[in-house]
Amino acid sequence: MLETVAAACCFASLLSAQARPETNEAGTWRLQGLRNGYCVHFLVQPEVATRQVKQGFTVLRAQQDSTLHPALQQVIRSQPEFGAWTASNLCLYYLDAVQVGKRRIAEHDPRNYELIGVWTLATEEQASGTRRNLVLDMFANRTNLLNAAELAHVRLHELKSSYYDRPDTTSDVYNLKIGKTQLTWAGRPVGDSTRVEQPKVERWSVKGLRGDIQTAELVMSPAWSRGVVGSLSVGGKGDLGKLLHASPIRFVGPLYRGGGGEIRFSR
Numbered sequence: 267m268l269e270t271v272a273a274a275c276c277f278a279s280l281l282s283a284q285a286r287p288e289t290n291e292a293g294t295w296r297l298q299g300l301r302n303g304y305c306v307h308f309l310v311q312p313e314v315a316t317r318q319v320k321q322g323f324t325v326l327r328a329q330q331d332s333t334l335h336p337a338l339q340q341v342i343r344s345q346p347e348f349g350a351w352t353a354s355n356l357c358l359y360y361l362d363a364v365q366v367g368k369r370r371i372a373e374h375d376p377r378n379y380e381l382i383g384v385w386t387l388a389t390e391e392q393a394s395g396t397r398r399n400l401v402l403d404m405f406a407n408r409t410n411l412l413n414a415a416e417l418a419h420v421r422l423h424e425l426k427s428s429y430y431d432r433p434d435t436t437s438d439v440y441n442l443k444i445g446k447t448q449l450t451w452a453g454r455p456v457g458d459s460t461r462v463e464q465p466k467v468e469r470w471s472v473k474g475l476r477g478d479i480q481t482a483e484l485v486m487s488p489a490w491s492r493g494v495v496g497s498l499s500v501g502g503k504g505d506l507g508k509l510l511h512a513s514p515i516r517f518v519g520p521l522y523r524g525g526g527g528e529i530r531f532s533r
Contacts, residue, residue, distance in 0.1 A: 449501075
């Protein structure tokens with residue numbers, strides 16, 4: 267089952283108050299203390315991607331995607347038959363805390379963390395041609411986050427997570443269980459850290475709890491980024507796992523640390 271759920275994130279709003287859609291206090295999430303953040307980049311078959319798109323939107327082919335990750339661009343250049351496929355990202359943010367309105371969600375044990383995951387598909391609005399990623403599903407590892415999402419009229423699904431942050435000479439291990447899909451990424455940072463000068467901005471299309479289509483905006487401002495090397499193993503029979511297995515590439519990186527962001531759900 268592929269669900270369209272959404273969130274959006276932003277330190278400083280990119281829209282004026284007059285132009286911004288209706289929001290409420292529960293719909294603004296401040297992401298605090300980014301411990302680790304990374305995305306799994308892959309490609310989805312055309313017929314599968316098309317089935318997920320709602321009226322008024324069109325899947326964006328990889329060969330037409332100006333924001334396509336360089337690793338995926340290389341696949342398209344070497345194997346043009348994948349140009350008709352569509353880019354998909356599973357992004358994961360390991361955090362110290364999430365501020366939802368006036369409520370701060372954090373763990374008593376500082377070794378624990380809040381985890382938010384977002385799975386998106388590249389689409390654009392038919393009327394305007396504006397890029398607006400479709401959120402296929404969204405995840406969290408804490409009951410408090412799942413409940414807070416309902417107040418913002420969106421649904422998060424629970425995931426199971428553990429990770430082991432080791433010295434640079436040894437691979438870190440990230441374990442995830444998302445529905446019937448199991449992911450294990452074993453990797454380590456390489457090269458020098460680079461200060462992130464510009465925030466990561468995404469605009470999403472959202473299906474709310476009541477079936478309405480919302481918009482959402484993500485602005486994530488990590489302090490540092492760093493390349494990684496490693497391997498991603500995929501197991502289980504979930505939809506996510508099937509699409510990852512079918513993709514000609516499953517690229518992880520870069521790794522982001524420090525800073526934070528804001529999630530804004532709008533109706």
